[in-house]
Amino acid sequence: MSRWRGLLVEYGEWLDLRGVDQPVTLLEGNTPLILAERLSERLGATVYLKIEGANPTGSFKDRGMTMAISKAKAAGAQTVVCGSTGNTSAAAAAFAAKAGMACVVLVPEGKIALGKLAQAIMYGAEVVQIRGNFDRALSLAREITQHLPITIVNSINPDRIEGQKTGAYELVDALGHAPDILSIPVGNAGNITAYWRGFTQYHFAGRATSLPKMWGFQAAGAAPIVLGHRVDDPETVATAIRIGNPASWVPALLAIDESHGAIRAVTDDEILSAWSWLAHEEGVFCEPASAASVAGLLKFGVPAETTVVAVLTGNGLKDPDTAVKSASAPVVLDSTIDALMEHLAR
Ligand code: F0G
Numbered sequence: 001m002s003r004w005r006g007l008l009v010e011y012g013e014w015l016d017l018r019g020v021d022q023p024v025t026l027l028e029g030n031t032p033l034i035l036a037e038r039l040s041e042r043l044g045a046t047v048y049l050k051i052e053g054a055n056p057t058g059s060f061k062d063r064g065m066t067m068a069i070s071k072a073k074a075a076g077a078q079t080v081v082c083g084s085t086g087n088t089s090a091a092a093a094a095f096a097a098k099a100g101m102a103c104v105v106l107v108p109e110g111k112i113a114l115g116k117l118a119q120a121i122m123y124g125a126e127v128v129q130i131r132g133n134f135d136r137a138l139s140l141a142r143e144i145t146q147h148l149p150i151t152i153v154n155s156i157n158p159d160r161i162e163g164q165k166t167g168a169y170e171l172v173d174a175l176g177h178a179p180d181i182l183s184i185p186v187g188n189a190g191n192i193t194a195y196w197r198g199f200t201q202y203h204f205a206g207r208a209t210s211l212p213k214m215w216g217f218q219a220a221g222a223a224p225i226v227l228g229h230r231v232d233d234p235e236t237v238a239t240a241i242r243i244g245n246p247a248s249w250v251p252a253l254l255a256i257d258e259s260h261g262a263i264r265a266v267t268d269d270e271i272l273s274a275w276s277w278l279a280h281e282e283g284v285f286c287e288p289a290s291a292a293s294v295a296g297l298l299k300f301g302v303p304a305e306t307t308v309v310a311v312l313t314g315n316g317l318k319d320p321d322t323a324v325k326s327a328s329a330p331v332v333l334d335s336t337i338d339a340l341m342e343h344l345a346r
Helices: 037-043 061-074 088-098 114-122 135-145 159-166 166-175 191-206 247-259 268-282 288-300 322-327 339-345
Strands: 033-036 046-052 079-083 102-108 126-130 181-185 212-217 262-265 307-312
Touching: 033 166, 037 046, 037 268, 037 288, 046 166, 061 088, 061 159, 061 191, 079 088, 079 135, 088 102, 088 262, 102 114, 102 135, 114 322, 126 135, 159 166, 159 191, 166 191, 166 288, 166 307, 181 191, 181 288, 191 212, 191 247, 212 247, 212 288, 247 262, 262 268, 262 288, 268 288, 288 307, 322 339
Parallel strands: 046 307, 079 102, 102 126, 181 212, 181 307, 212 262
Antiparallel strands: 033 046
């Protein structure tokens, strides 16, 4: 079995790598695609989970970041910046560290999962918490590039979307065809845009005979695309997608339109219930935002006997607070066999 060499080497012929001789890679990609038996049974379809939490920094952002940082480095950049709900900042900080570049991350104060904050700090980024939400963080990140020689690595940087197309390639390569439905959480709307581009590119090249319907799901309290207007005060337990004014709004609409798909909302309760169900029943612990994709499938159902892929965008370990808060605290016993036997007999 040959060794996986990272996305820019494995999928180089499908990506715009002009100027890059030396990819900056943490051997991202090649993530598991798991057949979800119980979910398939519940939905009357064949449902797979794409485990993006298995990437080196624990989310799909590594796909875009290997590309964005490789390009930035090749162009001579020394510092990168992003606004983030947490995962982009973790990935930017890690790949910048690998590249020997500096990284500034702007995150909404108090609204980023603990593990993501820990990552950005540990990878050595300059972490700035701002009094404001993601949309403000992103606009500040854009603005700082007007004043300082810094490269932005949010998905408004086209290299990010370019790298994230590889998620679609991997699905087609693993299944041998495109799924009928691709279910995906939507925040800033870069990933749904990237998957659609990847699928259409593969289709055009004859690698896939069909195209999936793109089903995007936003959190009900942060659902600007569903509502058709900006949300000034987005709120959801799924902090990763707590976004009121997505940067890739227009291309996301195009993906939905062209694929005859849909974008719909799921409530926080629906998200949390799908999230714990996945851990209990499928053995997959993703982060709350990721579970929006499965919450949507459970809420709206799918046509019988279709093949469906739900993209689980990030690792559950990133957000231990929400996990621990969602259940009652584990029992504490005296350290005796009698106490243990008595407890387990109940
Ligand atoms: N799932 C997770 C775990 C995310 O972190 C994000 C976005 C999304 C889904 C939505 O993807 O923005 O491409 O529509 N996180 C960004 C961040 C905003 O800063 O980490 P999208």
